[in-house]
Amino acid sequence: xxxxxFVQGYTPQFRRENDPEAEHHALMNELELVKAAxxxxxKYVWVTEHHFLDEYSHLSANDVFLGYLAHSTERIHLGSxxxxxxxxxxxxAKVAEKVAMLDHxxxxxxxxxxxxxxxxxxxxxxxxxIKDLGGTRDIWEDxxxxxPKMWMQDEYQGYEGKYWSLPPRKILPxxxxxxxxxxxxxxxxxxSYAMAAxxxxxxxxxxxxxxxxxxxxxxxxxxxxxxxxPIGAFVNDNIMVTAAAFVAEDRxxxxxxxxxxxxxxxxxxxxxxxxTFPRPDWAPPWPELIPDxxxxxxxxxxxxxxxxxxDPDDALKACxxxxxxxxxxxCFGQGMATQEEALETIxxxxxxxxxxxxxxxxxxxxxxxxxxxxxA
Numbered sequence: 001x002x003x004x005x006f007v008q009g010y011t012p013q014f015r016r017e018n019d020p021e022a023e024h025h026a027l028m029n030e031l032e033l034v035k036a037a038x039x040x041x042x043k044y045v046w047v048t049e050h051h052f053l054d055e056y057s058h059l060s061a062n063d064v065f066l067g068y069l070a071h072s073t074e075r076i077h078l079g080s081x082x083x084x085x086x087x088x089x090x091x092x093a094k095v096a097e098k099v100a101m102l103d104h105x106x107x108x109x110x111x112x113x114x115x116x117x118x119x120x121x122x123x124x125x126x127x128x129x130i131k132d133l134g135g136t137r138d139i140w141e142d143x144x145x146x147x148p149k150m151w152m153q154d155e156y157q158g159y160e161g162k163y164w165s166l167p168p169r170k171i172l173p174x175x176x177x178x179x180x181x182x183x184x185x186x187x188x189x190x191x192s193y194a195m196a197a198x199x200x201x202x203x204x205x206x207x208x209x210x211x212x213x214x215x216x217x218x219x220x221x222x223x224x225x226x227x228x229x230p231i232g233a234f235v236n237d238n239i240m241v242t243a244a245a246f247v248a249e250d251r252x253x254x255x256x257x258x259x260x261x262x263x264x265x266x267x268x269x270x271x272x273x274x275x276t277f278p279r280p281d282w283a284p285p286w287p288e289l290i291p292d293x294x295x296x297x298x299x300x301x302x303x304x305x306x307x308x309x310x311d312p313d314d315a316l317k318a319c320x321x322x323x324x325x326x327x328x329x330x331c332f333g334q335g336m337a338t339q340e341e342a343l344e345t346i347x348x349x350x351x352x353x354x355x356x357x358x359x360x361x362x363x364x365x366x367x368x369x370x371x372x373x374x375x376a
Contacts, residue, residue: 001319001322001323001327001328001329001330001357001358002043002044002328002329002330002358002363002364003041003042003043003044003319003329003330003331003332003349003353003354003357003358004037004042004043004044004045004046004079004240004329004330004331004332005033005034005037005042005044005045005046005331005332005333005334005346006045006046006047006048006081006206006242006331006332006333006334007030007033007034007045007046007047007048007059007334007335008047008048008050008056008057008058008059008333008334008335009023009026009027009030009048009057009058009059009060009335010026010055010056010057010058010266010334010335010336011023011026011055011058012055012262012265012266012269013055014262014265023058026058026335027058027059027065029339029342030059030334030335031065031068031069031072032339032343033334033339033342033343033346034069034072034073034076035072035073036343036346036347037076037346037350038073038074038075038076039350040346040347040349040350040351040354041350041354041355041358042076042346042349042350042354043075043076043077043329043358043363044076044077044079044111044240044329044331045069045076045077045078045079046079046080046081046111046113046204046240046331047059047062047065047066047069047078047079047080047081048062048081048082049062049080049081049082049083049084050118050122051089051122051125051126052121052122052125053118053121053122053269053273055269056266056269056270056272056273057118062080062081062083063080063083063098063102066078066080066102066106066110067101067102067105069106070102070105070106070107070109070110071105073106073109075109076109077106077109077110077111077363077365078102078106078109078110078111079110079111079112079113079184080099080110080111080112080113080114081113081186081204081206082113082114082115082186082204083095083098083099083112083113083114084114084115084116084117085114085140085143085144085147086116086117086126086127086136086139086140086143086163087139087143087163087164088126088127088139089117089126091164092143092146092147092150092164092166093150093166093169093171095147096147096150096151096171097171097172097173099112099147099151099175099180099181100151100171100172100173100174100175100176101173103175103176103177103181104173104175104176107176108175108176108177110175110181111181111182111184111365112147112180112181112182112183112184113183113184113185113186113204114140114144114183114184114185114186115140115185115186115204116136116137116139116140116186117136118273118274118276119133119273119274119275119276119277120133120275120276121273121275122273123136133276138162138163139163142161142162142163142164143161143163143164144183144185144199144231145231146159147180147183147231147232148179148180148183148231148232148233150171151171151174151175151179151180152174152179152180152233154170155168155169155170156168156169156170156171177369177373178373178376179232179233179234179369179372179373179376180232180233180369181369182202182234182236182238182365182368182369183200183201183202183231183232183236184201184202184203184204184236184238184240185199185201185202185203185204186203186204186206187203187204187205187207187217188206188207188274188276188277189207189217190216190217190220193205193217193218193220193221193239194220194221194224196221197220197221197222197223197224197225197228198224198227198228198229199228199229199230199231200225200228200229200230200231200232200234200235200236201230201231201232201236202236202237202238202239202240202328202365203217203221203238203239203240204240205217205239205240205241205242206242207277208241208242210305210306211305211306211321211322211325212305214239214241214322214325214326214327215325217239218239218325218326218327221239222326225237233372233376234368234369234371234372235368236365236368237328237368238328238329238364238365239326239327239328239329240327240328240329240330240331241322241327241329241330241331242330242331242332242333243306243308243322243330243331243332243333244258244263244308244309244332244333244336245308245309245315245332245345245349246258246261246308246309246310246337246341246345247308247309247310247311247312247314247315247344247345247348247349248311248341248344248345248348249311249312249344249348250311251302251310251311251314254309254310254311254314255295255298255299255302255309255310256295257337257338257341257345258293258298258309258336258337259292259293259294259295259298260337260338261336261337261341262292262336263292263293263336264289264290264291264292264293265289265290265292266333266335266336267283267290268283268286268288268289268290269286271283271285271286272286302314303317305321306318306321306322306325308332312348312349312351312352312353313352315348315349315352315353316352316353316356316357319349319353319357320357323357328364329364332345332349
């Protein structure tokens with residue numbers, strides 16, 4: 001199992017009340033966290049694209065953010081988590097150009113993750129006329145198959161679809177590493193995982209919250225991926241799942257970090273905006289908040305299935321459980337802990353966890369890409 005982090009410009013109101021520059025500090029801190037993860041041996045960073053989602057995510061221009069990271073990191077792969085390719089949000093040709101440019105600037109380290117937006121507040125900002133948010137899936141499918149053609153055809157043959165069109169044109173530049181960057185899809189339910197598998201796409205499992213939730217979607221994906229009809233030049237057989245991580249040399253310090261991080265406030269914002277996700281009974285509707293856990297409640301979660309909280313030994317045990325469950329990549333969200341605590345977590349996972357679980361020096365996606373290029 002490989003490791004990553006993801007960043008989103010989390011800027012909660014309770015921080016802005018005490019720091020008028022909280023938004024700027026969140027973005028600058030996340031640049032530092034990515035550079036620390038690069039040095040610590042993490043293989044991936046995923047950078048969100050969200051619009052209009054106050055408090056939850058202020059990282060909207062992720063192509064700009066990724067361009068900076070291409071210069072300031074050395075080894076870590078840089079992923080769009082996501083680029084939204086719906087023509088009403090970003091024209092597909094411009095998305096293809098950005099992907100290829102970032103592949104050049106990063107020396108072939110770019111990972112192309114796509115999706116359809118977080119929920120009604122975001123999507124209706126660009127598509128106010130849409131009646132059923134599920135209709136964005138049709139728009140996405142009208143776009144996604146065209147990207148490999150834009151990258152691999154000398155002159156793109158052009159497209160005339162239901163939602164967008166483009167006459168024959170040379171899409172420039174072409175990706176740096178052939179045939180093209182790995183392709184991923186941000187999936188939110190079992191049918192989406194199965195669809196991604198049929199298309200040969202890796203899955204960004206931002207909606208997977210526990211090892212128990214991983215099993216049904218993993219089974220759906222792994223059963224279908226063997227019969228994939230990839231839209232790209234290769235199958236990206238990959239499931240990334242996300243978790244929070246609070247690790248310190250002293251177990252009690254990690255407990256305090258998680259309790260002080262107000263993780264439940266971030267969860268409340270998830271259900272505030274991601275209204276296409278089913279909201280569990282225990283999560284009240286916004287503006288009611290999910291109660292923050294007490295120190296005692298956090299302490300009781302040490303050793304619970306997949307809970308990455310505690311000292312390095314606790315973290316190793318929890319991460320190994322994710323690996324044993326079949327996750328291909330475990331990615332840790334950022335923004336809840338203090339900057340010092342987050343840097344400590346990244347350092348300790350890099351020193352004590354990654355070397356014992358991810359023993360393959362090659363990136364999984366590099367292998368798929370290299371094998372496809374050899375067959376071309």
